[in-house]
Amino acid sequence: MNSLTINTPEPHGGKLVNGVRNNVIVKKEYPALEIEPEVDMGIVIRNVYREIMSIAYGFFSPLDRFMTSNEVERVLKERRLLDGWIFPFPIIFDVNPEKIRGLSIREGDSVLLKLKGNPFAMLEVEEIWKFNPREIADRTFGTPDKNPDAVKRAFDHKHPGWSIYAKMSGVALGGKVYIINEPKFKAVYERFWYPPEKSRTEFAKRGWRTVIAHQTRNVPHMGHEHLMKQAAFMGDTEPCNGILVNAIVGSKRLGDFVDEAILEGHEAVDKFGYINPARHLVSMTLWDMRYGGPLESILHGIVRQNMGCTHHMFGRDHAATGDYYDPYSTQALWENGLPSFGLNASPFDMDKGLKIRPVNMQEFWYCPVCGEIAYSRTCAHGDRAERFSGSFIRGLIAEGIKPPPIIFRPEVYDIIVKWWREFRYPFVNKRYLEIKEKELEVDIEAK
Amino acid sequence: MNSLTINTPEPHGGKLVNGVRNNVIVKKEYPALEIEPEVDMGIVIRNVYREIMSIAYGFFSPLDRFMTSNEVERVLKERRLLDGWIFPFPIIFDVNPEKIRGLSIREGDSVLLKLKGNPFAMLEVEEIWKFNPREIADRTFGTPDKNPDAVKRAFDHKHPGWSIYAKMSGVALGGKVYIINEPKFKAVYERFWYPPEKSRTEFAKRGWRTVIAHQTRNVPHMGHEHLMKQAAFMGDTEPCNGILVNAIVGSKRLGDFVDEAILEGHEAVDKFGYINPARHLVSMTLWDMRYGGPLESILHGIVRQNMGCTHHMFGRDHAATGDYYDPYSTQALWENGLPSFGLNASPFDMDKGLKIRPVNMQEFWYCPVCGEIAYSRTCAHGDRAERFSGSFIRGLIAEGIKPPPIIFRPEVYDIIVKWWREFRYPFVNKRYLEIKEKELEVDIEAK
Numbered sequence: 001m002n003s004l005t006i007n008t009p010e011p012h013g014g015k016l017v018n019g020v021r022n023n024v025i026v027k028k029e030y031p032a033l034e035i036e037p038e039v040d041m042g043i044v045i046r047n048v049y050r051e052i053m054s055i056a057y058g059f060f061s062p063l064d065r066f067m068t069s070n071e072v073e074r075v076l077k078e079r080r081l082l083d084g085w086i087f088p089f090p091i092i093f094d095v096n097p098e099k100i101r102g103l104s105i106r107e108g109d110s111v112l113l114k115l116k117g118n119p120f121a122m123l124e125v126e127e128i129w130k131f132n133p134r135e136i137a138d139r140t141f142g143t144p145d146k147n148p149d150a151v152k153r154a155f156d157h158k159h160p161g162w163s164i165y166a167k168m169s170g171v172a173l174g175g176k177v178y179i180i181n182e183p184k185f186k187a188v189y190e191r192f193w194y195p196p197e198k199s200r201t202e203f204a205k206r207g208w209r210t211v212i213a214h215q216t217r218n219v220p221h222m223g224h225e226h227l228m229k230q231a232a233f234m235g236d237t238e239p240c241n242g243i244l245v246n247a248i249v250g251s252k253r254l255g256d257f258v259d260e261a262i263l264e265g266h267e268a269v270d271k272f273g274y275i276n277p278a279r280h281l282v283s284m285t286l287w288d289m290r291y292g293g294p295l296e297s298i299l300h301g302i303v304r305q306n307m308g309c310t311h312h313m314f315g316r317d318h319a320a321t322g323d324y325y326d327p328y329s330t331q332a333l334w335e336n337g338l339p340s341f342g343l344n345a346s347p348f349d350m351d352k353g354l355k356i357r358p359v360n361m362q363e364f365w366y367c368p369v370c371g372e373i374a375y376s377r378t379c380a381h382g383d384r385a386e387r388f389s390g391s392f393i394r395g396l397i398a399e400g401i402k403p404p405p406i407i408f409r410p411e412v413y414d415i416i417v418k419w420w421r422e423f424r425y426p427f428v429n430k431r432y433l434e435i436k437e438k439e440l441e442v443d444i445e446a447k
Numbered sequence: 448m449n450s451l452t453i454n455t456p457e458p459h460g461g462k463l464v465n466g467v468r469n470n471v472i473v474k475k476e477y478p479a480l481e482i483e484p485e486v487d488m489g490i491v492i493r494n495v496y497r498e499i500m501s502i503a504y505g506f507f508s509p510l511d512r513f514m515t516s517n518e519v520e521r522v523l524k525e526r527r528l529l530d531g532w533i534f535p536f537p538i539i540f541d542v543n544p545e546k547i548r549g550l551s552i553r554e555g556d557s558v559l560l561k562l563k564g565n566p567f568a569m570l571e572v573e574e575i576w577k578f579n580p581r582e583i584a585d586r587t588f589g590t591p592d593k594n595p596d597a598v599k600r601a602f603d604h605k606h607p608g609w610s611i612y613a614k615m616s617g618v619a620l621g622g623k624v625y626i627i628n629e630p631k632f633k634a635v636y637e638r639f640w641y642p643p644e645k646s647r648t649e650f651a652k653r654g655w656r657t658v659i660a661h662q663t664r665n666v667p668h669m670g671h672e673h674l675m676k677q678a679a680f681m682g683d684t685e686p687c688n689g690i691l692v693n694a695i696v697g698s699k700r701l702g703d704f705v706d707e708a709i710l711e712g713h714e715a716v717d718k719f720g721y722i723n724p725a726r727h728l729v730s731m732t733l734w735d736m737r738y739g740g741p742l743e744s745i746l747h748g749i750v751r752q753n754m755g756c757t758h759h760m761f762g763r764d765h766a767a768t769g770d771y772y773d774p775y776s777t778q779a780l781w782e783n784g785l786p787s788f789g790l791n792a793s794p795f796d797m798d799k800g801l802k803i804r805p806v807n808m809q810e811f812w813y814c815p816v817c818g819e820i821a822y823s824r825t826c827a828h829g830d831r832a833e834r835f836s837g838s839f840i841r842g843l844i845a846e847g848i849k850p851p852p853i854i855f856r857p858e859v860y861d862i863i864v865k866w867w868r869e870f871r872y873p874f875v876n877k878r879y880l881e882i883k884e885k886e887l888e889v890d891i892e893a894k
Binding site: 001002003004229230231232233234235237238239270272273274275276277278279331334335336345346348349357358359360361369370371372373375377378379380381405 | 448449450451676677678679680681682684685686717720721722723724725726778781782783792793795796804805806807808816817818819820822824825826827828852
């Protein structure tokens, strides 16, 4: 151990939130709300149960609540919680105002939240507040006028994250939330569930001092595999001990890979030895992606720091969709900040900022001259490089063509085929969405 | 720029030595000594002109002299110069005592050192001192008794570094040395000559903030190329901007690759785009390798820090020959120090220590399952891995078999063949050694 040694960082805010209380007695007089999926243009865009899971299991520490109006205001102005810790997004529990009236919910009440018809969580209502959803949506993601350092064009309903906010009811309940009846993960998900306390224990057990996080919402092609393997050479006096794959599991867009294939595809990478399982762990976080580019990268940093990671890889166009954000805005944020969002320095350098270290990466491509997957800053054969194109690869698969091994490891492709058979289509379609939002990732017992 | 940003470090000791003085008037009364190669078991093991070059051009900063007896004593006890800066080896100008008597050299004299019959450098004799060469040799490299944390067996004449000291005359001149007549590098060497001031200027010109150094005395096979490419993912918030290959050019052992092929072989890696020349620079340092394992790694750190590097890769068995040192002693040194040598912490953490950061790397192998050169900590197919064996590769070449592209890039192999034709043998043999030590790397004009 020397002064270059990097150790597991403290959780964001200093302490992991534990919002799972197994001995709460649910009183009959508590008003009860059933959690329902939110839909835009015929597609489920959000199920707030995922946010409750992420809050209660400590992924979003130190956030232990749905935000009140003044907390949302602080987040939108400075991207900080009321206690000052950096946080990028408003986390809002919006409800149909008629339901509030029907149940006569008042500030100070404890509200029982039900999932799949069973008791799930309690929300202690500190504030019932109103807002303009479109305004909150624009302020959350930014506008080309106010955020020219990052936003290239105005957000609209084609952006699923903006839609989550824009479609809200305009009435919200703010206050502490905790789980009173722990859901059980379905078999395909359970082994990937490493909430922060568990992941930290697992890292310690494996002797991992340095761990680099890889954000994913894809079945890993060779470009992803090489990104993981190469970015992991960042470390302290030696390459990172561990690589944590953390898949964001939640609402999907049509044409996405299905969550089951994403998780098991990453697992196949270590199962078949392309990355030694002693150095690799596949995990997931429940969250309906906001596709917030640089802002989303802060949430990713918080989640993975809480999980115990020391480093986080950020590629071009991190956690974005479409061309709303400058593709380099996430890397610029972690270098120098994004002042238009109130972030005047790298989140690593801000008071009450993050302690996870950014690893800004460029592109990987297949180079026929080098005969290998190469890094764009290393290989000088860019004119002959074959770039990984998600839409090209999806096209191949949809045509029933098995992609060559320079695109997918055969065992990873087998996973795609496995779930293709299960769902009768290789990608997310309306049928998959219907099943997913009915089934969710969990079951929950009556209580 | 943020708090993670790593910038070009100061030279070791704070300031680069400039020991090149072009306007010195050589007085006729100065005693003159012709520099002659030193030989052991029929092989040239050292030509002190190389040390004079490295001192005068600042590679060994802050060392600007041949050591006096008390400086050697301090180096052997604490591995520090008299001014306290870490330095691993005694740098001794030993002379035949008869010559000293013949020329009546006394303390306080200026001695003219001649190279190839022409004036080359001045040595200001501060001390004429005596020593026991074998004792200095043992104390320089360590013994299994006194240094059980690093030394596995006693040094002997099969170790070229130990022989350099053991074969010394036992009489030395200590004092400041400087060049008065700059040698001209032969064409094949000149473009690789980047003394610290020049390399620092070159890094700045290229916008390199972070630069990782690669030590070499080999024509790069694919394992070396991948070591360079992957270790360079270490950096600050992004992978290192530059990779400095720094070849140690000097006395050779039979069977080594020739220096010309080593330098041009590395150059071929960037010339043909396997590592982008915008990110790669091949250079050399004149030094007769001591093969001092962990101690040599400190000298390498000093040289490359002086050249402006921020990081230095250290592999298994760094700068060693035979099985004298524990193969992990260099990595252990940079992690925690080697107390038996007076190094109680990582050289990075010592007062007046180094500011270059160690990057401790494991092995690369060819994995037929992964279908690529893989890192031993990443690939889990160790049982099927094909390891790079220097002697196997030399065997192939000596048999006239062109190694497959997973061993050598074809353009790198072409360089081996080019010099094979020139010297009529692919490796160092007695004939090459005779030519090399007569010709040296430089010519020097009469003055």
